[in-house]
Amino acid sequence: MRRYRCGVTEGVRSSSDAGVVGIGTDLVDVDRFRTVLQRRPSVADRLFTPHERTYAERAADPAARLAARFAAKEAALKALGYGLGGMRMAEIEVVRDDDGRPELVLHGAARSTAATHGVSRWLVSLSHTDHLAQATVVALGK
Ligand SMILES: CC(C)(COP(=O)(O)OP(=O)(O)OC[C@H]1O[C@@H](n2cnc3c(N)ncnc32)[C@H](O)[C@@H]1OP(=O)(O)O)[C@@H](O)C(=O)NCCC(=O)NCCS
DSSP: OOOOOSSSHHHGGGGGSSSHHHHHHHHEOOOOOHHHHHHOOOHHHSSHHHHHHHHHSSSSSSSHHHHHHHHHHHHHHTTTTTTTTOOOOEEEEEEEOTTTTEEEEOOOHHHHHHHHHHOOOOEEEEEEOSEEEEEHHHHOOO
């Protein structure tokens, strides 16, 4: 049986000497999000990177994975005290490590904005069902 690195993750362990800049959480109704994506497919282009969409589309129903990633982007905005429109959503990207663990990577102006708040890295955790998607994000400083 495969063993995983459970419990304290590398990110959490090394955060003991890092300041918490902010925390954000968000909950998304997957059914409503799926309806929005079906009615306006261009929304997905605006919100997600090609990599995020490709990964989501490997699932039978991509909506839950996309909703969880949308929740992560909103949670990141909350962590920095911004609302919708505070950063370009596609510049806040959820990537995965070799174990499938999500990580947050910022690009472009979003990356610069986070740096001005003293954020050097992020912790992110996702969960989703067919109906609800949730994300928790912690912004860490140096
Ligand atoms: C992590 C895991 C238990 C979550 O399964 P689940 O409860 O069915 O699903 P949830 O909706 O709550 O979570 C799914 C999300 O967990 C995250 N995730 C996946 N593997 C992860 C890992 N190793 N560590 C942290 N998060 C992980 C992903 O963001 C995933 O979302 P995605 O499929 O859209 O990428 C499952 O993916 C798993 O068994 N992975 C294998 C690694 C493992 O066992 N890790 C636990 C160690 S304590």
